[in-house]
Amino acid sequence: MDSSDFQRRFGGIARLYGADALARFQRAHCCVAGVGGVGSWVVEALARSGIGELTLIDMDHVAESNINRQLPALTDTIGKAKVAALAERVAKINPASVVHTVEDFVSAEDAGKYISSGMDFVFDCIDSFRIKAALIACCKRNKISVITIGGAGGKIDPLNIRLADLSRTDQDPLLAKTRKELRQNYGFPRNLKRRFDVPAVFSRENIIQPQGVEAACENHLNCGGLGSVTHVTAVFGYVAVSKVLSRLSEKR
Numbered sequence: 001m002d003s004s005d006f007q008r009r010f011g012g013i014a015r016l017y018g019a020d021a022l023a024r025f026q027r028a029h030c031c032v033a034g035v036g037g038v039g040s041w042v043v044e045a046l047a048r049s050g051i052g053e054l055t056l057i058d059m060d061h062v063a064e065s066n067i068n069r070q071l072p073a074l075t076d077t078i079g080k081a082k083v084a085a086l087a088e089r090v091a092k093i094n095p096a097s098v099v100h101t102v103e104d105f106v107s108a109e110d111a112g113k114y115i116s117s118g119m120d121f122v123f124d125c126i127d128s129f130r131i132k133a134a135l136i137a138c139c140k141r142n143k144i145s146v147i148t149i150g151g152a153g154g155k156i157d158p159l160n161i162r163l164a165d166l167s168r169t170d171q172d173p174l175l176a177k178t179r180k181e182l183r184q185n186y187g188f189p190r191n192l193k194r195r196f197d198v199p200a201v202f203s204r205e206n207i208i209q210p211q212g213v214e215a216a217c218e219n220h221l222n223c224g225g226l227g228s229v230t231h232v233t234a235v236f237g238y239v240a241v242s243k244v245l246s247r248l249s250e251k252r
Contacts, residue, residue, distance in 0.1 A: 001096045009094065010050040021249035022050055026096075028248050029053035031115065031122045033106050033135060035082050036060065037228055038149050039125030040071035041237030047090040047097060049245055054090060056083040057102040057114055069233045106131055112138040120251075121244045124148040125237075129174055133181035136166075136198055137188075145247065147240050150175040150202035153226030158235040160205035163243055165195045172202040201239045203232070 006026075007014075014022040028051050032039050035058040046054060062080050066073035072085035083101035090099050102114050106126060111134035115122060122139050124146055126132050132148060139146035150172040162169075166182075167189075169175045179196075182188035188196055210227055 001094075006050070006096060013050055017245065017249045021245075024248055024251055025050045025245070026052040028120045029055070029118055030244065031055040031057065031119045032125060033057045033114075033122065034125035034127065035072075035086055036066070036125065036127075037069040037233040038152055038236045038240075039123065040082070040086060041234040042123050042125060042241055043086050043090065044071055044093075045238055045241040046244075047093040049241070050094060051097065053098045053100075055100040055102065055114065055119070056086055057104065057106060058082050059103055059105045069228045069230045071234075106135055108134040111135045112142070115139065115142070115144060117142060117144065119144055120248060122146040123240060123244070127174075129177035129181055132174075132178045133186060136178070137182060137186035140198070145244075147199045147201070147244060148175070148178065149236055149240055150200060151207075152203070152233045152236045153228045154207035154209065155203045155205045155232045156208060156229060157203075157205050158232050160203045161201065161232070161235050161239055162204055163199060163201055163239055166198040166200040167192075167194065167196045169200050169202045171204045171206065173207075175200055175202055199240075199243050201236050201243075203236075 010022060030046055030051050032042050035043055035056050060082050062073050062077045062082055062085060064078055072082055077085045081103050083103055087099045087101050090097055108130045115138055122144055124132055124135050136146055136148060148166055151174040166179060183190050
């Protein structure tokens with residue numbers, strides 16, 4: 001794709017953030033760990049913002065049960081690896097973007113396996129608090145910027161979605177458990193006045209319990225006991241991308 005084609009596609013980004021910022025977006029490498037209900041929308045927004053390099057990590061394949069909230073979930077993509085389906089979509093949005101696909105899960109024991117120092121930002125869209133904590137700790141240890149996403153399941157009002165330091169979130173059991181894990185096992189500050197310097201997206205809305213379910217899962221973004229809807233999961237992702245683009249646009 002030549003420069004004139006790129007400008008036709010992404011000139012609107014330059015008119016918002018400035019030409020220098022768009023050039024930084026082109027040079028940026030973002031990693032999305034977990035490309036499901038929230039992560040898939042993160043990928044979409046990054047691609048449409050002209051981000052030049054993406055690493056997508058997820059072992060899951062598209063299932064019918066994903067259709068209510070996940071971008072790549074269509075009748076003709078059922079059974080396809082999510083990272084592969086998204087890579088094809090990114091190529092149609094920005095053919096100049098380099099996309100690395102990793103069909104694997106991040107593990108708590110080896111959280112840094114696919115994380116490199118060349119990454120400008122890591123999006124933690126993982127649904128296990130232990131793995132979230134391990135990934136966040138790995139990024140902080142290696143001085144790689146990271147943003148974490150809280151629980152989107154059981155929420156219906158996007159106007160309750162907030163952005164705050166991970167040490168300051170509330171009404172989010174997933175992030176609360178992640179915070180506790182970081183303090184207990186990774187040396188993060190126990191002093192409640194000290195911040196983690198990790199931006200987090202969360203909702204202040206109370207979790208809506210499905211009828212007939214006594215207790216919903218508190219450890220996952222979207223677990224079997226909770227409902228989920230696109231206008232919430234997508235906004236979680238878009239808020240995260242907004243924060244990251246702002247940070248990238250300020251880099252020199």
